Amino acid sequence: MTRERFIELIRTEQEPLRRFLLGLCSGNQSMADDIAQDALVRAYVASGSFLGLSKFSTWLFRIAYNCFIDHCRKSTLDTVSSESYEAQSVLSDDTTDDVFRYQQLYQALDRIPDKERAAIVLHYFEDHDIKEISSIMQIPSGTVKYLLSIGRNHLKEDLSL
Amino acid sequence: MNGKDNIEEFLRSNKPQLKDDPTFLLETNRRLKQVEGIKAEVDRQRTYGRMALIVTLVLGIVIGAAAVIIGYICPVDPDKLNQGALNGIIVFLTTWKEYFLILAAALSVSLSYILSRTRKAAF
Numbered sequence: 001m002t003r004e005r006f007i008e009l010i011r012t013e014q015e016p017l018r019r020f021l022l023g024l025c026s027g028n029q030s031m032a033d034d035i036a037q038d039a040l041v042r043a044y045v046a047s048g049s050f051l052g053l054s055k056f057s058t059w060l061f062r063i064a065y066n067c068f069i070d071h072c073r074k075s076t077l078d079t080v081s082s083e084s085y086e087a088q089s090v091l092s093d094d095t096t097d098d099v100f101r102y103q104q105l106y107q108a109l110d111r112i113p114d115k116e117r118a119a120i121v122l123h124y125f126e127d128h129d130i131k132e133i134s135s136i137m138q139i140p141s142g143t144v145k146y147l148l149s150i151g152r153n154h155l156k157e158d159l160s161l
Numbered sequence: 162m163n164g165k166d167n168i169e170e171f172l173r174s175n176k177p178q179l180k181d182d183p184t185f186l187l188e189t190n191r192r193l194k195q196v197e198g199i200k201a202e203v204d205r206q207r208t209y210g211r212m213a214l215i216v217t218l219v220l221g222i223v224i225g226a227a228a229v230i231i232g233y234i235c236p237v238d239p240d241k242l243n244q245g246a247l248n249g250i251i252v253f254l255t256t257w258k259e260y261f262l263i264l265a266a267a268l269s270v271s272l273s274y275i276l277s278r279t280r281k282a283a284f
Contacts, residue, residue: 003193003194007190007193014185018185019177022179023177041196045200102175152168155168155172156167156168159171
């Protein structure tokens with residue numbers, strides 16, 4: 001796949017991808033964009049292995065999710081706590097209006113496990129169905145339903161809804 | 162309206178809105194160009210290595226075949242060689258062995274230095 005063709009393909013996919021990572025990173029835009037860039041580079045390097053068996057977006061989201069997992073592992077090794085990310089998410093961006101608007105939601109998302117957060121973000125923010133989420137997260141459909149259910153419960157308790 | 166509906170409605174109505182960032186695709190393009198450069202360099206090195214291997218193989222076959230042909234055309238008398246030329250060569254090497262070893266060591270160090278410099282410059 002040529003670079004021009006790849007850029008054309010990601011032109012429409014980059015916004016949902018960045019939004020997905022923004023949700024996963026609990027509103028930390030710079031971290032989300034870093035992971036998105038990393039994911040796009042990985043996708044480009046591996047573009048020869050994309051056989052078209054799934055949708056391009058599903059394939060791209062899967063790579064992004066794996067990048068996020070890798071990033072979390074690295075962060076754990078670097079002993080960076082989730083609290084510091086939370087602080088970064090509020091303080092690091094130049095325009096914090098959006099962050100403050102969604103702060104309550106992001107803080108609640110930050111407190112639930114990564115897998116639950118990923119399932120919630122993919123289903124409610126990106127409108128992916130169970131089958132697609134199962135393909136992106138590489139887990140069975142039943143597990144996706146379970147993650148959505150307990151994720152909703154955790155958020156409901158946290159947000160007092 | 163139950164709790165599940167409440168949370169679903171809350172999540173759907175609070176989809177994060179991204180800031181429009183025109184630099185994102187530019188940055189992506191820049192990184193992809195860098196990746197292309199690395200890919201091209203790796204391909205070039207691989208082609209170079211393959212060519213070197215083929216040339217070495219062909220040279221080996223050619224020199225080996227030439228040696229066999231010369232051996233058949235001009236057979237060497239082993240007795241003559243033992244008494245004359247071979248002994249002379251052995252004596253010569255034994256006499257100057259320290260200098261040969263120093264020369265070989267200097268050549269290998271220089272060669273490895275040059276090769277390491279060339280590889281760094283290429284990347």
